[in-house]
Amino acid sequence: MSLTALVLAGSRGPGDPLAVYAGVSHKALIDVAGTPMIERVVAALAAVEEVSRIVVMIEIPEQLRESASLRAAAGKCELQIIAAADSPSSSVAAGLQQLGTPLLVTTADHALLRSEWLRYFLDHCPRDVDACAALARSEAVLKALPATRRTWLRFRGARYSGCNLFFFATPAAIGIARTWRAFEAERKQPLKMVTRLGWxxxxxxxxxxxxxxxxxxxxxxxxxxxxxxxxMPFGLAAVDVDKPSDLDLVRGLLA
Structure with missing residues (x-):
């Protein structure tokens, strides 16, 4: 199977607090253990045998198109840099329309991403579904990071944290992106969100x-x-870099 990987590298726009904290022009360029986050993610994806093309979506593609080190991180894979849409869900929807399926999706702030995590995720995605997401149980996350404080997805009998890994297997998966986009549009209108889910x-x-x-x-x-x-049995797979304390944590783990 030849697979395209999409990296969502959007930021919170000019003056992104995390980019300001790190002293760089864009969040994706933040240095972690001597390497920009985006290059760490691209290198992890390139190490997966099935991945033949890596597409990075960022607001200003020109920031990355001339990067020799990013192309080196992509290794054998074709590398494309294209413009991001105005939200993560819109970027995924655009990616599905432009790139098709199967499509592996992650984020540029997944600074700890490892090829073995990707391998495990792909190997365990059921073959009879249209889309799959990675979650880590709280037990796995807390074993890796006992002092972490997180917002959990709380279901009956278990708590989970998202791992910023998604696999869109078939064209029907576009419905997921559209539903996600609808929830994003209603995030400040809880009543509409509840009505959509069902009371x-x-x-x-x-x-x-x-x-x-x-x-x-x-x-x-x-x-x-x-x-x-x-x-995912890997607690660290639930760690992304979304705020200064996350960056300090990741840099400490990799020091």
Whole structure:
């Protein structure tokens, strides 16, 4: 299987607090252990045998198109730098339309990303679904980082953290991006979000009685796509660099 990998490298625009904190022009260029985050991510993707093309979506493509070190990180893979859309969900939707499926998606701030994590994720994605996401249980995350403080996805019997890894296997997966985009548009209107989910589902989630299976089934009905989750045994796979404390943590881990 020849696979395209999409790296979402968007930022919060001019004056991104994390870029300012790190003293760089763009979040994706932040140095971690001597290498910009975007290059670490691209190198991890390039080490996966099936990945033949890596596409980076960023607001100002010119920032990266002339980077010899980024092209070196891509190794044998074709490397494309294209313009990002105005949100992560819109970028994924655009990526699916332009690049097709299968499509492996991650983010430029996944600074600890390792090829073995990608290998595990791809190997464990069920073959009978349209899209798959990686989650790590709280037990795995806390074993790797006992003092971490996170916002958990709380389902009946388990808590999870997202790992910024997604696999869109078939064209039907575009429904996931469209549903995601609808939720993004309504993020400041909780009543609309609850109505879209359904009151029963929303209330069960709020009181901790919604199972992960039931949540996937509801999202599947909303999006018209078959969904699955891969539980990652690697707690560090749930770490991204979204704020200064994350950057300090990652730099400390790799020091």
């Amino acid at each position: 029963s589902v929303a209330l069960r989630y709020l009181v901790g009685q919604l199972s992960l299976k039931a949540a996937l089934q509801r999202l599947g009905r909303l999006s018209g796509a078959r969904l699955a989750v891969v539980e």
